[in-house]
Amino acid sequence: MGLGSFAKSEGGRAATLLAPPFLYALALLALPILAVVLFSFWTQDFMTIDTRFTLANYREFFDKPIYGVLLGRSLMVSGIVTLVTVLLAYPVAYFLSFHVPSHRKSLWLFLITIPFWTSYLIRVFLWKVILGYNGVINSGLVGAGIIDEPLSFILYNVNAVIITLAHAFAPFAILPIFVALEKIDRSLIEASRDLGETRLTTFFRVTLPLSMPGLVAAVLIVFIPTIGDYVTPELMGGAGGKLIANMIQTQFLQLNNAPMGAAIAMVAMVCVTAIALVFVALNRRWLRGRG
Amino acid sequence: MTALIELKGVEKHYGDYHALRGIDLEIRAGEFFSLLGPSGCGKTTLLRTIAGLEEVSSGSIRIDGRDMKGVAANHRPTNMVFQSYAVFPHLTVAENVGFGLRRDPRGKSEKARAVEEALDMVGLAGYGKRRAHALSGGQRQRVALARALILKPKVLLLDEPLSALDRLMREQMQLELIRLQRQVGITFILVTHDQEEALVMSDRIAVMFEGEIGQLADPETLYRRPATKRVAQFIGKMNFLPGALSADRREIDIAGLGRVATADLATSGEIDGAVSVGIRPETLAILFEGETAPRREVQGVVSEVVYYGDMTYYDVRVDGIDRPLTVSMKNLIGRPVLDVGAAARLAWDERALVLLPG
Numbered sequence: 001m002g003l004g005s006f007a008k009s010e011g012g013r014a015a016t017l018l019a020p021p022f023l024y025a026l027a028l029l030a031l032p033i034l035a036v037v038l039f040s041f042w043t044q045d046f047m048t049i050d051t052r053f054t055l056a057n058y059r060e061f062f063d064k065p066i067y068g069v070l071l072g073r074s075l076m077v078s079g080i081v082t083l084v085t086v087l088l089a090y091p092v093a094y095f096l097s098f099h100v101p102s103h104r105k106s107l108w109l110f111l112i113t114i115p116f117w118t119s120y121l122i123r124v125f126l127w128k129v130i131l132g133y134n135g136v137i138n139s140g141l142v143g144a145g146i147i148d149e150p151l152s153f154i155l156y157n158v159n160a161v162i163i164t165l166a167h168a169f170a171p172f173a174i175l176p177i178f179v180a181l182e183k184i185d186r187s188l189i190e191a192s193r194d195l196g197e198t199r200l201t202t203f204f205r206v207t208l209p210l211s212m213p214g215l216v217a218a219v220l221i222v223f224i225p226t227i228g229d230y231v232t233p234e235l236m237g238g239a240g241g242k243l244i245a246n247m248i249q250t251q252f253l254q255l256n257n258a259p260m261g262a263a264i265a266m267v268a269m270v271c272v273t274a275i276a277l278v279f280v281a282l283n284r285r286w287l288r289g290r291g
Numbered sequence: 292m293t294a295l296i297e298l299k300g301v302e303k304h305y306g307d308y309h310a311l312r313g314i315d316l317e318i319r320a321g322e323f324f325s326l327l328g329p330s331g332c333g334k335t336t337l338l339r340t341i342a343g344l345e346e347v348s349s350g351s352i353r354i355d356g357r358d359m360k361g362v363a364a365n366h367r368p369t370n371m372v373f374q375s376y377a378v379f380p381h382l383t384v385a386e387n388v389g390f391g392l393r394r395d396p397r398g399k400s401e402k403a404r405a406v407e408e409a410l411d412m413v414g415l416a417g418y419g420k421r422r423a424h425a426l427s428g429g430q431r432q433r434v435a436l437a438r439a440l441i442l443k444p445k446v447l448l449l450d451e452p453l454s455a456l457d458r459l460m461r462e463q464m465q466l467e468l469i470r471l472q473r474q475v476g477i478t479f480i481l482v483t484h485d486q487e488e489a490l491v492m493s494d495r496i497a498v499m500f501e502g503e504i505g506q507l508a509d510p511e512t513l514y515r516r517p518a519t520k521r522v523a524q525f526i527g528k529m530n531f532l533p534g535a536l537s538a539d540r541r542e543i544d545i546a547g548l549g550r551v552a553t554a555d556l557a558t559s560g561e562i563d564g565a566v567s568v569g570i571r572p573e574t575l576a577i578l579f580e581g582e583t584a585p586r587r588e589v590q591g592v593v594s595e596v597v598y599y600g601d602m603t604y605y606d607v608r609v610d611g612i613d614r615p616l617t618v619s620m621k622n623l624i625g626r627p628v629l630d631v632g633a634a635a636r637l638a639w640d641e642r643a644l645v646l647l648p649g
Contacts, residue, residue, distance in 0.1 A: 187373045187374075188380075190364070190377065191435075192379075193363070194343075194439075195370065195391035195438065196365045198363075
């Protein structure tokens with residue numbers, strides 16, 4: 001088979017189309033990850049890297065409690081952010097799918113993307129202004145005479161991180177849930193009502209189970225990026241609100257210990273992968289019922 | 292028989308669109324009733340107002356003596372088989388059939404037995420554990436039927452239940468639905484646009500056009516004595532001839548056919564003003580060599596031949612009639628199929644004529 005016929009064959013055409021993004025992904029995703037994997041088995045020897053294979057970094061990760069605490073806090077923060085985001089996003093998606101007339105839906109979707117018009121960083125700073133010691137909430141509450149001195153538990157701690165992240169990721173959660181709700185045949189809901197269920201029980205017996213794939217997608221979309229988020233805990237977390245990503249950054253850039261940073265990153269990645277796989281398996285179970 | 296469902300002056304507006312225009316209707320207990328009409332005539336809307344899935348704009352619906360105003364679908368003694376079947380894709384067949392039994396006080400094993408019985412009734416015994424999405428269209432339909440019948444509703448509403456099935460399956464299901472209805476004795480209300488389906492299955496049929504009932508009658512009356520040209524055209528085929536009534540209304544002069552006594556004609560009430568006469572194609576006959584007309588005869592020329600296998604449809608031109616008459620003939624043994632242009636003697640019978648307004 002000559003080259004010409006290869007280019008014309010289906011497989012050849014697919015290969016031609018896929019090659020550029022594949023090379024791009026290889027260079028910018030696979031190779032760096034491979035480098036991180038390698039680094040995690042090396043050690044830092046003052047200014048040079050000792051490239052002998054060792055598990056010392058992993059041993060240190062599990063020996064010193066600080067890493068476990070940070071990873072645990074990261075998982076908890078992501079978990080809460082995911083829960084809050086999905087709980088807030090579901091009613092919005094539901095309203096959008098069931099109560100907004102179809103000719104207005106695209107307008108609403110457009111409006112939901114408005115937060116993306118400003119950069120993530122600016123939105124984080126915005127929350128600083130709202131939650132700060134002399135911020136909108138505190139000066140408002142003090143001015144109204146409800147509190148005597150500004151609340152301190154809303155900035156520079158885990159709470160602030162959770163509030164900021166939940167806001168930032170809300171649109172990401174709304175969209176997959178909306179799509180799943182849109183796909184539900186409305187006659188199924190009518191059938192449930194016809195068979196004796198109320199609006200509420202219909203929601204739990206029909207609507208919610210059928211929107212599960214969207215819900216699981218929303219959970220993954222929020223959970224995976226928030227666990228590695230670095231900017232928000234850095235700016236909003238204060239001393240007690242630092243997460244695993246901040247530790248990785250510290251290892252790489254401040255302590256100049258890239259191998260340790262790489263090892264922490266690897267452990268975090270394995271955790272995320274494991275949790276994501278659980279949700280993918282859940283989704284499979286829900287998706288099996290679709291024809 | 293008493294009226295199980297009474298509709299009085301039921302109106303439905305969707306914004307500017309007037310979907311139902313003053314529907315008055317009584318449906319009897321145990322009856323197989325059909326709402327027949329072209330798409331957009333309001334038949335499905337009417338069914339949905341009975342089910343409680345649609346509010347009426349004005350008028351009243353009573354079921355079993357109870358006013359249904361403000362009664363939601365889940366509190367009505369009706370159950371519906373949806374056009375799309377609406378079988379829950381995330382549940383098994385048994386879970387689907389048992390969906391409405393949640394509040395049933397019976398124990399688990401008794402409910403399971405009821406589900407099995409319902410599945411057996413629709414010919415799906417042993418299918419309980421299958422997942423609903425793995426079923427064929429016909430099987431989904433049976434699941435939807437079992438799911439509704441297990442609740443023993445006073446009225447079963449069927450929204451075009453057979454339209455998605457192929458012809459063979461549809462004919463089989465028609466007979467099966469009739470059998471089921473006789474077996475359970477529940478009032479069935481069927482919505483269909485298929486006149487043949489309505490004729491085969493129903494005790495009575497309401498023919499609807501543009502949100503109004505055009506005629507309500509049993510299948511035979513509807514076919515033999517349609518009230519209007521529109522009903523006649525919707526149910527079967529019919530030739531229409533202009534006619535002129537004599538001054539004393541005892542005779543009618545029919546274009547091309549001549550005078551007949553009005554008393555011989557079928558009609559569904561007094562008719563004023565302009566009149567037409569309708570003739571079904573199967574009540575006309577082409578006379579072959581040696582045959583004589585039992586009553587009346589007229590000369591014509593074949594202008595079109597459509598061969599259907601068991602039947603042949605001829606268009607026959609007759610002097611004095613501007614449109615050719617359609618005649619259907621059984622293709623009996625030894626009977627030739629005529630060619631276009633052949634001379635044909637037509638036999639007709641005044642007792643098969645229908646007097647219509649317009």
